[in-house]
Amino acid sequence: MNEKPKKSEIIDGVIIKYHASGKTIWSKGRLVNGKPEGYWEWFRKDGIIKRSGNFVDGEPTGEWITYDDKGKIYKITIKK
Numbered sequence: 001m002n003e004k005p006k007k008s009e010i011i012d013g014v015i016i017k018y019h020a021s022g023k024t025i026w027s028k029g030r031l032v033n034g035k036p037e038g039y040w041e042w043f044r045k046d047g048i049i050k051r052s053g054n055f056v057d058g059e060p061t062g063e064w065i066t067y068d069d070k071g072k073i074y075k076i077t078i079k080k
Contacts, residue, residue, distance in 0.1 A: 019045050029055070044069065053079070 006026055008017040016028045024047045029040030035058030042051045048071045053064030060079040068074040 021045070 006017045006020065007022050008015055010016070013030055014028055015031055017026045018024065019026045024045055025043050027040060027042045029036055030038050036055040037057070039054050040052065041049060044050050048069065049067050051064065051066050053060055054062045062079060064077045064079055065073055066075040066077070
């Protein structure tokens with residue numbers, strides 16, 4: 001199955017990637033030297049948040065939150 005590449009744009013240093021439809025945001029966060037850095041969020045196709053967490057030097061760290069399909073906290077994971 002060939003998936004269409006995700007459209008992306010950079011606004012004020014934040015890279016925003018869109019779902020294949022191009023209508024809703026898939027993820028947003030900052031890249032530093034090509035690696036994720038700081039707070040990032042991922043979203044479902046309907047625009048509801050799916051996951052959020054922080055990166056340091058491209059590695060997930062600290063509290064990561066997974067949300068249910070209504071946007072309520074479902075699970076919290078601690079990354080070291």
